[in-house]
Amino acid sequence: MSQHDTKLEDLLQAGLEPKEQPQPAAETQQEDLFGFEETQPQKPDLSQARSLLTDPHPAGFGEVLVTDVWTAPPPREPILETGSPAIRPADRPKESEQEPPDRQREWETRQELRQLGLLRERPLVSYDARFEQYWSQARDAMAAAPGAIVDPYTEFAAEFGDVRVDEMGEDRRAAMEYGREGDALLNLGRAYVAIGRYKGARSVLEAAARAEPQHPEVWHNLGLVRLFGRAHAAARQALENALDQAPGDSRSELALGVACYHMRDYAAAAENFRRLAGSSGLRATARSMLACSHRLQGHWDQARIELAFLKDARPGDWAALAQQCLDCVERGEGKREGLLRAKRRAGQMWKALAAAAAGGIWLAYGLAENLFKKEAQWAVLPLLVLALLLVRSLRGISGRELPGEFGNAEQGLPCWQANTWMHPRQSEF
Numbered sequence: 261m262s263q264h265d266t267k268l269e270d271l272l273q274a275g276l277e278p279k280e281q282p283q284p285a286a287e288t289q290q291e292d293l294f295g296f297e298e299t300q301p302q303k304p305d306l307s308q309a310r311s312l313l314t315d316p317h318p319a320g321f322g323e324v325l326v327t328d329v330w331t332a333p334p335p336r337e338p339i340l341e342t343g344s345p346a347i348r349p350a351d352r353p354k355e356s357e358q359e360p361p362d363r364q365r366e367w368e369t370r371q372e373l374r375q376l377g378l379l380r381e382r383p384l385v386s387y388d389a390r391f392e393q394y395w396s397q398a399r400d401a402m403a404a405a406p407g408a409i410v411d412p413y414t415e416f417a418a419e420f421g422d423v424r425v426d427e428m429g430e431d432r433r434a435a436m437e438y439g440r441e442g443d444a445l446l447n448l449g450r451a452y453v454a455i456g457r458y459k460g461a462r463s464v465l466e467a468a469a470r471a472e473p474q475h476p477e478v479w480h481n482l483g484l485v486r487l488f489g490r491a492h493a494a495a496r497q498a499l500e501n502a503l504d505q506a507p508g509d510s511r512s513e514l515a516l517g518v519a520c521y522h523m524r525d526y527a528a529a530a531e532n533f534r535r536l537a538g539s540s541g542l543r544a545t546a547r548s549m550l551a552c553s554h555r556l557q558g559h560w561d562q563a564r565i566e567l568a569f570l571k572d573a574r575p576g577d578w579a580a581l582a583q584q585c586l587d588c589v590e591r592g593e594g595k596r597e598g599l600l601r602a603k604r605r606a607g608q609m610w611k612a613l614a615a616a617a618a619g620g621i622w623l624a625y626g627l628a629e630n631l632f633k634k635e636a637q638w639a640v641l642p643l644l645v646l647a648l649l650l651v652r653s654l655r656g657i658s659g660r661e662l663p664g665e666f667g668n669a670e671q672g673l674p675c676w677q678a679n680t681w682m683h684p685r686q687s688e689f
Protein backbone atom coordinates (compact mmCIF):
# COMPACT_ATOMS: atom_id res chain seq x y z
CA MET A 261 0.00 0.00 0.00
CA SER A 262 1.31 3.41 -0.95
CA GLN A 263 1.86 6.23 1.49
CA HIS A 264 -1.08 8.25 -0.02
CA ASP A 265 -3.53 5.33 0.49
CA THR A 266 -2.40 5.00 4.11
CA LYS A 267 -3.17 8.66 4.83
CA LEU A 268 -6.64 8.41 3.20
CA GLU A 269 -7.45 5.29 5.27
CA ASP A 270 -6.40 7.07 8.47
CA LEU A 271 -8.72 10.00 7.66
CA LEU A 272 -11.70 7.75 7.03
CA GLN A 273 -11.10 5.86 10.24
CA ALA A 274 -11.01 9.14 12.16
CA GLY A 275 -14.44 10.11 10.72
CA LEU A 276 -13.05 12.97 8.66
CA GLU A 277 -13.38 13.62 4.95
CA PRO A 278 -10.39 14.63 2.92
CA LYS A 279 -10.24 18.23 1.82
CA GLU A 280 -10.97 18.94 -1.84
CA GLN A 281 -7.93 19.51 -3.93
CA PRO A 282 -7.69 23.08 -5.24
CA GLN A 283 -8.74 23.33 -8.86
CA PRO A 284 -6.86 25.26 -11.44
CA ALA A 285 -7.79 28.87 -11.90
CA ALA A 286 -9.02 28.29 -15.44
CA GLU A 287 -11.51 25.62 -14.35
CA THR A 288 -12.81 27.73 -11.46
CA GLN A 289 -13.34 30.70 -13.75
CA GLN A 290 -15.19 28.49 -16.24
CA GLU A 291 -17.58 27.21 -13.57
CA ASP A 292 -18.33 30.76 -12.37
CA LEU A 293 -18.90 31.83 -15.93
CA PHE A 294 -21.53 29.21 -16.62
CA GLY A 295 -23.04 29.22 -13.12
CA PHE A 296 -26.79 29.71 -12.70
CA GLU A 297 -26.75 31.53 -9.39
CA GLU A 298 -29.30 34.36 -9.38
CA THR A 299 -28.07 37.63 -7.95
CA GLN A 300 -30.52 39.45 -5.73
CA PRO A 301 -31.27 43.02 -6.88
CA GLN A 302 -29.68 45.56 -4.60
CA LYS A 303 -32.14 47.69 -2.69
CA PRO A 304 -31.87 51.39 -3.47
CA ASP A 305 -30.51 53.65 -0.77
CA LEU A 306 -33.39 55.95 0.17
CA SER A 307 -31.51 57.86 2.84
CA GLN A 308 -30.39 60.47 0.28
CA ALA A 309 -33.82 60.90 -1.30
CA ARG A 310 -34.82 64.46 -2.11
CA SER A 311 -38.58 63.95 -2.16
CA LEU A 312 -41.37 61.37 -2.02
CA LEU A 313 -44.23 62.30 -4.34
CA THR A 314 -47.47 60.40 -4.97
CA ASP A 315 -49.58 61.00 -8.08
CA PRO A 316 -52.38 59.12 -9.84
CA HIS A 317 -51.21 57.70 -13.16
CA PRO A 318 -53.59 56.62 -15.94
CA ALA A 319 -54.05 52.86 -16.18
CA GLY A 320 -56.60 51.54 -18.66
CA PHE A 321 -60.00 53.02 -17.85
CA GLY A 322 -58.98 54.40 -14.47
CA GLU A 323 -56.05 55.59 -12.42
CA VAL A 324 -53.57 54.00 -10.05
CA LEU A 325 -51.53 55.62 -7.29
CA VAL A 326 -47.77 55.67 -7.83
CA THR A 327 -45.22 56.91 -5.29
CA ASP A 328 -41.92 58.08 -6.80
CA VAL A 329 -38.70 58.53 -4.84
CA TRP A 330 -36.68 61.37 -6.35
CA THR A 331 -33.05 62.25 -5.80
CA ALA A 332 -31.30 65.54 -6.40
CA PRO A 333 -30.15 66.15 -9.99
CA PRO A 334 -26.47 65.68 -10.78
CA PRO A 335 -24.33 68.82 -10.68
CA ARG A 336 -24.27 70.81 -13.86
CA GLU A 337 -21.28 70.43 -16.12
CA PRO A 338 -19.88 73.53 -17.80
CA ILE A 339 -20.63 73.70 -21.52
CA LEU A 340 -17.58 74.64 -23.61
CA GLU A 341 -17.80 75.82 -27.18
CA THR A 342 -16.28 73.58 -29.83
CA GLY A 343 -12.72 74.59 -30.65
CA SER A 344 -12.40 77.03 -27.77
CA PRO A 345 -9.29 76.73 -25.62
CA ALA A 346 -9.56 75.39 -22.12
CA ILE A 347 -10.08 78.02 -19.46
CA ARG A 348 -7.51 77.95 -16.72
CA PRO A 349 -8.75 78.34 -13.14
CA ALA A 350 -6.76 81.58 -12.77
CA ASP A 351 -8.45 83.08 -15.85
CA ARG A 352 -12.00 82.33 -14.72
CA PRO A 353 -14.02 85.32 -13.51
CA LYS A 354 -14.63 85.59 -9.82
CA GLU A 355 -18.07 84.88 -8.38
CA SER A 356 -18.56 88.59 -7.66
CA GLU A 357 -17.83 89.43 -11.32
CA GLN A 358 -20.13 86.80 -12.80
CA GLU A 359 -23.59 87.86 -13.90
CA PRO A 360 -26.42 86.23 -11.92
CA PRO A 361 -28.27 83.55 -13.92
CA ASP A 362 -31.63 84.42 -15.40
CA ARG A 363 -33.78 81.95 -13.49
CA GLN A 364 -36.91 82.70 -15.50
CA ARG A 365 -35.10 82.01 -18.78
CA GLU A 366 -33.69 78.76 -17.35
CA TRP A 367 -37.20 77.75 -16.29
CA GLU A 368 -38.64 78.49 -19.74
CA THR A 369 -35.89 76.46 -21.41
CA ARG A 370 -36.52 73.55 -19.07
CA GLN A 371 -40.26 73.68 -19.73
CA GLU A 372 -39.68 73.62 -23.49
CA LEU A 373 -37.41 70.59 -23.18
CA ARG A 374 -39.97 68.86 -20.95
CA GLN A 375 -42.81 69.48 -23.41
CA LEU A 376 -40.72 68.19 -26.32
CA GLY A 377 -39.83 65.03 -24.40
CA LEU A 378 -36.12 65.85 -24.44
CA LEU A 379 -35.76 66.15 -20.68
CA ARG A 380 -35.19 62.75 -19.11
CA GLU A 381 -36.30 62.72 -15.51
CA ARG A 382 -36.53 59.33 -13.85
CA PRO A 383 -37.14 58.60 -10.18
CA LEU A 384 -34.83 56.42 -8.17
CA VAL A 385 -37.63 53.92 -7.50
CA SER A 386 -41.41 53.80 -7.95
CA TYR A 387 -44.04 51.97 -5.90
CA ASP A 388 -47.28 50.95 -7.60
CA ALA A 389 -50.65 50.65 -5.85
CA ARG A 390 -51.62 47.69 -8.03
CA PHE A 391 -49.73 45.57 -5.51
CA GLU A 392 -50.94 45.05 -1.95
CA GLN A 393 -47.51 45.80 -0.46
CA TYR A 394 -47.61 49.31 -1.91
CA TRP A 395 -49.04 50.86 1.25
CA SER A 396 -46.37 49.37 3.50
CA GLN A 397 -43.72 50.34 0.95
CA ALA A 398 -44.83 53.97 1.15
CA ARG A 399 -44.66 53.82 4.95
CA ASP A 400 -41.21 52.21 4.93
CA ALA A 401 -39.94 54.70 2.35
CA MET A 402 -40.91 57.57 4.63
CA ALA A 403 -39.04 55.95 7.50
CA ALA A 404 -35.95 55.30 5.32
CA ALA A 405 -35.82 58.87 3.98
CA PRO A 406 -36.03 61.15 7.04
CA GLY A 407 -34.59 64.12 5.15
CA ALA A 408 -36.89 63.96 2.13
CA ILE A 409 -39.70 66.35 1.24
CA VAL A 410 -42.90 64.31 1.61
CA ASP A 411 -46.11 65.42 -0.04
CA PRO A 412 -49.47 64.95 1.75
CA TYR A 413 -50.58 62.18 -0.60
CA THR A 414 -47.65 59.97 0.41
CA GLU A 415 -48.59 60.55 4.05
CA PHE A 416 -52.18 59.52 3.30
CA ALA A 417 -51.01 56.33 1.58
CA ALA A 418 -48.64 55.48 4.45
CA GLU A 419 -51.57 55.53 6.88
CA PHE A 420 -52.77 52.26 5.31
CA GLY A 421 -49.40 50.55 5.75
CA ASP A 422 -50.51 48.65 8.88
CA VAL A 423 -53.66 47.12 7.36
CA ARG A 424 -54.06 43.36 7.96
CA VAL A 425 -55.64 41.94 4.85
CA ASP A 426 -55.63 38.41 6.28
CA GLU A 427 -58.15 39.45 8.96
CA MET A 428 -60.90 40.47 6.52
CA GLY A 429 -62.93 37.31 7.24
CA GLU A 430 -62.91 37.97 10.96
CA ASP A 431 -63.92 41.60 10.37
CA ARG A 432 -66.87 40.48 8.24
CA ARG A 433 -68.10 38.22 11.03
CA ALA A 434 -67.61 40.93 13.66
CA ALA A 435 -69.59 43.41 11.56
CA MET A 436 -72.67 41.23 12.08
CA GLU A 437 -72.42 41.49 15.88
CA TYR A 438 -74.20 44.24 17.78
CA GLY A 439 -71.86 46.88 19.19
CA ARG A 440 -68.87 45.89 17.10
CA GLU A 441 -70.03 46.91 13.64
CA GLY A 442 -68.35 50.34 13.72
CA ASP A 443 -64.76 49.20 14.32
CA ALA A 444 -65.21 46.06 12.24
CA LEU A 445 -66.51 48.00 9.23
CA LEU A 446 -63.67 50.51 9.67
CA ASN A 447 -61.05 47.75 9.52
CA LEU A 448 -62.83 46.10 6.60
CA GLY A 449 -63.00 49.37 4.66
CA ARG A 450 -59.29 49.99 5.20
CA ALA A 451 -58.57 46.46 4.00
CA TYR A 452 -60.57 47.12 0.83
CA VAL A 453 -58.35 50.14 0.18
CA ALA A 454 -55.24 47.98 0.56
CA ILE A 455 -56.44 45.50 -2.08
CA GLY A 456 -57.50 48.28 -4.45
CA ARG A 457 -61.29 48.04 -4.10
CA TYR A 458 -62.00 51.74 -3.59
CA LYS A 459 -65.73 51.57 -4.40
CA GLY A 460 -66.22 48.79 -1.89
CA ALA A 461 -64.17 50.72 0.66
CA ARG A 462 -66.37 53.80 0.24
CA SER A 463 -69.55 51.73 0.68
CA VAL A 464 -68.24 49.97 3.78
CA LEU A 465 -66.94 53.17 5.39
CA GLU A 466 -70.22 54.96 4.68
CA ALA A 467 -72.02 52.10 6.43
CA ALA A 468 -69.59 52.46 9.35
CA ALA A 469 -70.34 56.21 9.52
CA ARG A 470 -74.09 55.44 9.71
CA ALA A 471 -73.47 52.85 12.41
CA GLU A 472 -71.24 55.13 14.53
CA PRO A 473 -71.58 58.76 13.41
CA GLN A 474 -69.44 59.95 16.34
CA HIS A 475 -66.36 57.93 15.32
CA PRO A 476 -63.65 60.36 14.03
CA GLU A 477 -61.47 57.61 12.52
CA VAL A 478 -64.34 56.45 10.33
CA TRP A 479 -64.88 59.95 8.94
CA HIS A 480 -61.16 60.50 8.47
CA ASN A 481 -60.65 57.30 6.47
CA LEU A 482 -63.81 57.94 4.47
CA GLY A 483 -62.44 61.36 3.57
CA LEU A 484 -59.13 59.86 2.41
CA VAL A 485 -60.85 57.26 0.24
CA ARG A 486 -62.97 59.96 -1.36
CA LEU A 487 -59.84 62.03 -1.97
CA PHE A 488 -58.23 59.09 -3.76
CA GLY A 489 -61.31 58.92 -6.00
CA ARG A 490 -61.30 62.71 -6.72
CA ALA A 491 -64.66 63.16 -4.94
CA HIS A 492 -63.39 66.38 -3.39
CA ALA A 493 -66.68 67.88 -2.22
CA ALA A 494 -67.71 64.66 -0.48
CA ALA A 495 -64.21 64.30 0.98
CA ARG A 496 -64.40 67.81 2.38
CA GLN A 497 -67.68 67.05 4.12
CA ALA A 498 -66.33 63.82 5.65
CA LEU A 499 -63.15 65.50 6.88
CA GLU A 500 -65.12 68.37 8.41
CA ASN A 501 -67.12 65.76 10.34
CA ALA A 502 -63.86 64.15 11.47
CA LEU A 503 -62.60 67.49 12.81
CA ASP A 504 -65.92 68.11 14.54
CA GLN A 505 -65.47 64.83 16.45
CA ALA A 506 -61.71 65.28 17.06
CA PRO A 507 -60.77 68.98 16.96
CA GLY A 508 -57.08 69.67 16.36
CA ASP A 509 -56.33 66.39 14.59
CA SER A 510 -53.44 67.38 12.32
CA ARG A 511 -54.06 64.48 9.90
CA SER A 512 -57.66 65.51 9.21
CA GLU A 513 -56.64 69.18 9.14
CA LEU A 514 -54.07 68.49 6.43
CA ALA A 515 -56.46 66.32 4.42
CA LEU A 516 -59.20 68.96 4.65
CA GLY A 517 -56.80 71.61 3.38
CA VAL A 518 -55.88 69.39 0.44
CA ALA A 519 -59.57 68.79 -0.37
CA CYS A 520 -60.26 72.53 -0.39
CA TYR A 521 -57.17 73.09 -2.52
CA HIS A 522 -58.41 70.54 -5.05
CA MET A 523 -61.75 72.35 -5.20
CA ARG A 524 -59.81 75.58 -5.90
CA ASP A 525 -61.23 77.12 -2.76
CA TYR A 526 -57.84 78.57 -1.91
CA ALA A 527 -59.10 80.85 0.87
CA ALA A 528 -60.47 77.88 2.85
CA ALA A 529 -57.35 75.84 2.08
CA ALA A 530 -55.15 78.65 3.41
CA GLU A 531 -57.08 78.67 6.71
CA ASN A 532 -56.43 74.96 7.23
CA PHE A 533 -52.79 75.11 6.16
CA ARG A 534 -52.14 78.13 8.39
CA ARG A 535 -53.02 76.11 11.49
CA LEU A 536 -50.45 73.47 10.53
CA ALA A 537 -47.64 75.60 9.06
CA GLY A 538 -44.27 74.91 10.64
CA SER A 539 -40.58 74.42 9.95
CA SER A 540 -40.16 70.65 9.71
CA GLY A 541 -41.72 67.61 8.11
CA LEU A 542 -45.32 67.82 7.03
CA ARG A 543 -45.69 71.18 8.76
CA ALA A 544 -43.19 72.57 6.27
CA THR A 545 -45.22 70.96 3.50
CA ALA A 546 -48.32 72.70 4.86
CA ARG A 547 -46.43 76.00 4.83
CA SER A 548 -45.45 75.52 1.17
CA MET A 549 -49.07 74.80 0.25
CA LEU A 550 -50.14 77.84 2.28
CA ALA A 551 -47.77 79.99 0.21
CA CYS A 552 -49.17 78.44 -2.98
CA SER A 553 -52.73 79.22 -1.84
CA HIS A 554 -51.76 82.86 -1.29
CA ARG A 555 -50.05 82.99 -4.68
CA LEU A 556 -53.13 81.66 -6.48
CA GLN A 557 -55.29 84.31 -4.80
CA GLY A 558 -52.94 87.05 -5.90
CA HIS A 559 -51.66 87.75 -2.38
CA TRP A 560 -48.06 88.15 -3.53
CA ASP A 561 -46.57 89.68 -0.38
CA GLN A 562 -48.13 87.10 1.92
CA ALA A 563 -46.81 84.31 -0.29
CA ARG A 564 -43.30 85.79 -0.14
CA ILE A 565 -43.46 86.02 3.66
CA GLU A 566 -44.36 82.35 4.01
CA LEU A 567 -41.63 81.34 1.55
CA ALA A 568 -39.07 83.37 3.50
CA PHE A 569 -39.88 81.22 6.55
CA LEU A 570 -39.81 78.07 4.41
CA LYS A 571 -36.16 78.65 3.43
CA ASP A 572 -35.06 77.85 6.98
CA ALA A 573 -37.09 74.64 7.31
CA ARG A 574 -35.15 71.48 8.20
CA PRO A 575 -34.47 68.75 7.30
CA GLY A 576 -34.83 68.64 3.53
CA ASP A 577 -34.01 70.77 0.52
CA TRP A 578 -36.63 73.36 1.42
CA ALA A 579 -34.42 76.28 0.36
CA ALA A 580 -34.50 75.08 -3.27
CA LEU A 581 -38.26 74.56 -3.11
CA ALA A 582 -38.77 78.02 -1.64
CA GLN A 583 -36.69 79.53 -4.44
CA GLN A 584 -38.73 77.65 -7.04
CA CYS A 585 -41.96 78.98 -5.52
CA LEU A 586 -40.55 82.52 -5.36
CA ASP A 587 -39.84 82.33 -9.09
CA CYS A 588 -43.42 81.16 -9.61
CA VAL A 589 -44.73 84.09 -7.57
CA GLU A 590 -42.68 86.46 -9.71
CA ARG A 591 -44.06 84.94 -12.92
CA GLY A 592 -47.62 85.11 -11.66
CA GLU A 593 -47.35 88.71 -10.54
CA GLY A 594 -45.63 89.70 -13.78
CA LYS A 595 -48.29 88.06 -15.92
CA ARG A 596 -51.24 89.61 -14.10
CA GLU A 597 -49.91 93.06 -13.38
CA GLY A 598 -46.65 93.73 -15.21
CA LEU A 599 -44.86 93.80 -18.52
CA LEU A 600 -44.83 90.02 -18.81
CA ARG A 601 -48.62 90.00 -19.13
CA ALA A 602 -48.60 92.44 -22.06
CA LYS A 603 -45.77 90.55 -23.74
CA ARG A 604 -47.50 87.19 -23.52
CA ARG A 605 -50.88 88.60 -24.51
CA ALA A 606 -49.26 90.08 -27.64
CA GLY A 607 -47.67 86.73 -28.48
CA GLN A 608 -50.94 84.89 -28.05
CA MET A 609 -52.75 87.46 -30.19
CA TRP A 610 -50.28 86.95 -33.05
CA LYS A 611 -50.79 83.18 -32.76
CA ALA A 612 -54.56 83.61 -32.87
CA LEU A 613 -54.31 85.85 -35.93
CA ALA A 614 -52.02 83.33 -37.63
CA ALA A 615 -54.45 80.48 -36.93
CA ALA A 616 -57.38 82.54 -38.24
CA ALA A 617 -55.45 83.54 -41.36
CA ALA A 618 -54.43 79.93 -42.04
CA GLY A 619 -58.06 78.86 -41.68
CA GLY A 620 -59.22 81.55 -44.09
CA ILE A 621 -56.60 80.60 -46.67
CA TRP A 622 -57.56 76.92 -46.44
CA LEU A 623 -61.25 77.77 -46.74
CA ALA A 624 -60.64 79.91 -49.82
CA TYR A 625 -58.51 77.18 -51.37
CA GLY A 626 -61.18 74.56 -50.70
CA LEU A 627 -63.88 76.67 -52.30
CA ALA A 628 -61.73 77.45 -55.31
CA GLU A 629 -60.86 73.81 -55.92
CA ASN A 630 -64.35 72.54 -55.15
CA LEU A 631 -62.76 70.39 -52.46
CA PHE A 632 -65.66 70.51 -50.03
CA LYS A 633 -68.00 68.92 -52.56
CA LYS A 634 -65.75 65.98 -53.38
CA GLU A 635 -63.95 65.22 -50.09
CA ALA A 636 -65.84 67.11 -47.39
CA GLN A 637 -64.72 64.90 -44.50
CA TRP A 638 -61.03 65.50 -45.23
CA ALA A 639 -61.48 69.18 -45.98
CA VAL A 640 -63.09 69.92 -42.61
CA LEU A 641 -60.35 68.20 -40.58
CA PRO A 642 -57.70 70.97 -40.98
CA LEU A 643 -60.33 73.55 -40.07
CA LEU A 644 -61.05 71.65 -36.85
CA VAL A 645 -57.37 71.61 -35.92
CA LEU A 646 -57.06 75.33 -36.61
CA ALA A 647 -60.16 76.02 -34.54
CA LEU A 648 -58.61 74.19 -31.57
CA LEU A 649 -55.44 76.23 -31.93
CA LEU A 650 -57.49 79.41 -32.08
CA VAL A 651 -59.37 78.52 -28.88
CA ARG A 652 -56.11 77.73 -27.08
CA SER A 653 -54.65 81.06 -28.20
CA LEU A 654 -57.74 82.90 -26.97
CA ARG A 655 -57.25 81.32 -23.54
CA GLY A 656 -53.76 82.79 -23.49
CA ILE A 657 -55.05 86.21 -24.54
CA SER A 658 -57.54 86.21 -21.66
CA GLY A 659 -54.67 86.31 -19.17
CA ARG A 660 -55.63 83.06 -17.45
CA GLU A 661 -52.67 81.00 -16.30
CA LEU A 662 -52.26 77.69 -18.07
CA PRO A 663 -51.11 74.45 -16.36
CA GLY A 664 -47.72 74.57 -18.09
CA GLU A 665 -46.92 77.96 -16.63
CA PHE A 666 -46.27 76.56 -13.16
CA GLY A 667 -44.04 73.53 -13.55
CA ASN A 668 -40.96 72.33 -11.70
CA ALA A 669 -37.62 74.09 -11.75
CA GLU A 670 -35.51 71.04 -10.88
CA GLN A 671 -35.86 67.31 -10.63
CA GLY A 672 -37.43 66.10 -7.41
CA LEU A 673 -38.99 69.40 -6.33
CA PRO A 674 -42.79 69.17 -5.99
CA CYS A 675 -45.16 71.68 -7.56
CA TRP A 676 -48.67 71.50 -6.12
CA GLN A 677 -50.23 73.05 -9.23
CA ALA A 678 -48.37 70.99 -11.84
CA ASN A 679 -49.14 67.50 -10.51
CA THR A 680 -51.77 65.15 -11.89
CA TRP A 681 -54.05 65.73 -8.90
CA MET A 682 -54.83 69.16 -10.30
CA HIS A 683 -54.37 68.39 -14.00
CA PRO A 684 -55.10 64.70 -14.75
CA ARG A 685 -53.39 63.06 -17.66
CA GLN A 686 -55.39 61.48 -20.44
CA SER A 687 -55.97 57.76 -20.15
CA GLU A 688 -53.51 55.49 -21.89
CA PHE A 689 -56.44 53.62 -23.41
